[in-house]
């Protein structure tokens with residue numbers, strides 16, 4: 001959530017369960033919940049973890065106000081003693097998590113909450129809401145960045161999606177997450193203020209339409225912003241009118257000691273037009289004028305424009321970025337599952353082995369080879385796996401391999417909250433963006449590709465797999481008895 005967190009931003013069943021835990025004396029039992037997703041978004045080989053700082057801020061400040069309690073009292077569900085108990089409620093737990101910007105994979109616990117049961121239960125909805133969406137958008141941004149950077153001339157992504165995002169909250173958190181994923185700026189001014197993001201912008205068709213002619217409009221804009229003008233070329237005709245008028249203004253600015261910053265294309269064949277415009281700008285002595293493009297851009301449009309030799313420097317991506325659209329997008333199906341209660345491992349056992357949850361308190365280990373490349377991740381109940389240990393696939397115990405030698409192990413997560421308080425200062429978004437870039441560079445190359453990527457391996461150590469099998473067996477025996 002991007003507005004002030006409310007304790008009522010939860011599903012009703014969390015509150016009805018909380019009342020039950022309270023009534024049956026279970027509420028203070030120590031619970032361990034893991035947050036993870038089962039399928040990488042966009043059919044991709046990785047996801048970029050985002051939203052942790054807002055999630056921690058929410059946990060730190062969550063309280064039931066008098067108004068909240070009064071409202072709950074009107075529902076006819078909650079007893080006075082439970083509502084009274086909520087008066088002093090606060091989150092007092094521990095959170096262990098990947099740092100923002102980390103590349104992460106399906107089936108590994110990304111965040112683990114250890115807290116009294118009723119505390120952990122309440123925050124499921126808000127944690128998933130924040131982390132699912134921001135991780136999805138950060139991943140989409142990274143995929144757009146990778147597409148843009150495939151050009152021999154480079155290319156950057158800026159986020160233009162506020163007008164098409166899912167509501168104001170969606171727009172703000174999308175701008176934030178897009179930055180974590182590698183977008184270099186946003187057009188959303190409130191997001192800039194709130195998160196310290198670099199702002200960027202050009203002008204719209206309405207500006208040109210508001211003047212007697214295009215040249216007058218371009219001149220007027222350049223006069224106001226002589227060092228930061230990007231002119232939109234397609235209101236009349238990109239090549240016949242927009243380009244010559246922009247060149248006129250570029251020359252006039254230079255004569256006055258300034259430089260035109262850029263031009264924007266917003267329709268037509270972006271590969272063809274950008275090649276023509278790059279050639280014309282270069283020939284006229286303006287090699288530093290940037291070409292910005294927009295118009296329903298997506299990762300595949302960006303890739304196509306580049307494959308055709310397009311010369312775009314900056315891609316303004318709106319709808320597809322802020323809504324994380326496209327195949328395999330729309331929503332990330334992250335879940336929050338109980339792994340231990342009162343020191344006893346717990347799991348969900350269903351007909352579909354892909355939906356089994358993993359019991360126990362797990363560590364996530366990241367294997368790094370002598371080239372500094374990530375090789376696979378492993379989940380254990382304790383220390384890092386040793387050479388020769390067996391690792392099995394999370395959803396298919398028959399697929400297993402042995403841990404090779406020559407690997408270094410990183411403990412992939414850190415304790416980021418203890419006793420309901422962050423263990424350190426909030427990280428900057430710049431740090432998260434830098435981590436995403438560095439982690440991405442450590443991935444095996446095939447894992448980064450957009451189409452049918454190599455699937456990075458997440459393996460279960462023998463202790464985790466053994467515990468899962470024992471708990472599952474216990475549940476089955478119990479069910480059959």
Ligand SMILES: Nc1ncnc2c1ncn2[C@@H]1O[C@H](COP(=O)(O)OP(=O)(O)OP(=O)(O)O)[C@@H](O)[C@H]1O
Pocket residue numbers: 266267268269270271272294295296297298301304305308
């Ligand atoms: N070279 C290209 N390769 C792939 N897709 C492209 C290329 N150039 C533009 N597109 C994309 O094609 C889609 C439609 O563009 P098209 O040129 O048909 O309509 P348009 O120019 O937006 O028309 P309108 O004038 O109605 O805005 C957009 O999503 C645009 O980003």
Ligand SMILES: O=P(O)(O)OC[C@H]1O[C@H](OP(=O)(O)OP(=O)(O)O)[C@H](O)[C@@H]1O
Pocket residue numbers: 160161163164204266294295296297316317318319320
């Ligand atoms: O990636 P997108 O979702 O396209 O977002 C960016 C678009 O937003 C603006 O269009 P505008 O709202 O003026 O609509 P139009 O250009 O389609 O007329 C801008 O000119 C881009 O084309």
Ligand SMILES: O=C(O)c1cccnc1
Pocket residue numbers: 160161187200201202203264294316318
């Ligand atoms: O500044 C721009 O060019 C811009 C901003 C939002 C949406 N489309 C374009």
